[in-house]
């Protein structure tokens with residue numbers, strides 16, 4: 391009964407009520423959002439937050455996103471200005487996270503903000519997430535429910551394979567519809583800065599509030615968003631981008647119709663070349679092709695437009711080989727790797 395899968399429960403009304411109670415008691419509950427599965431804990435409970443960092447092997451300088459039911463709840467945690475309010479009214483609930491100044495009177499643990507004077511807040515759109523937030527009745531900190539630096543989970547079984555029995559409960563709400571993490575927009579200063587591209591694109595933000603700066607983490611010694619490290623979202627075998635041909639032993643991650651032949655395995659992100667479909671399939675397919683028997687994962691070019699920007703951002707991080715990589719990427723345990731390959 392100790393198999394990781396035994397932690398998975400269908401997200402029924404009863405299970406959601408129970409999960410809300412467990413969160414208030416300090417337990418960690420993984421739950422689906424429209425983007426990826428989150429590893430949730432009571433954001434006001436320092437011990438619960440510390441356990442999230444420990445389970446993920448997440449560096450303690452990398453702050454978490456605090457999930458709220460709606461704008462009214464978020465305004466109790468963070469200081470909203472006119473821009474943030476306008477965007478929240480337009481895009482919440484949904485895949486958009488704001489980095490804002492923490493309110494001095496918030497009960498959210500400083501650990502969740504990693505000691506910064508800012509806090510990331512988001513109201514997710516997924517029904518299971520919303521019902522859970524209602525049931526918990528407090529802010530829920532939830533990073534993606536994977537080990538730090540690895541591929542984010544888009545299904546309950548990915549969470550079980552990645553975090554095993556370290557999680558108290560995994561609510562199964564099916565596959566995530568969007569499939570890549572929320573857009574992160576820093577509104578804590580005068581300029582609006584896009585820290586992480588996502589389904590709410592820079593053009594969509596620009597239409598509401600005017601000019602948006604694109605964060606360039608490579609410029610700075612210390613990136614503005616601690617999570618914007620070069621290598622991230624990474625499988626265990628090398629990833630090669632913009633592939634137009636394969637070498638023997640390569641697994642091919644394709645996009646649209648193509649004439650490439652000779653690969654050892656293939657997953658097509660979207661045969662009809664649809665970026666929304668590609669985003670939803672991205673992490674599942676990266677997991678499925680992440681097997682030590684393959685030489686590399688060769689990835690066909692993805693158009694750099696709309697959701698393609700977010701997809702390419704994640705793929706570039708998956709492919710990056712940097713000195714920082716070892717520091718942020720704990721060595722996978724052999725057994726865990728195999729499990730992931732099997733269930734992924």
Ligand code: TXA
Nearest residue numbers: 425427428453454508509510533534571572615616617
């Ligand atoms: O879609 C999502 O956002 C998912 C689901 C579960 O909601 N969550 C997620 O969380 O992706 P996480 O922790 O994996 O990514 C949060 C990102 C990190 O890059 C982190 O550095 C950044 O947001 N972040 C959080 N708080 C911040 C802050 N105060 N200032 C700058 N960046 C912050």
Ligand code: MG
Nearest residue numbers: 533534542571
């Ligand atoms: Mg993450």
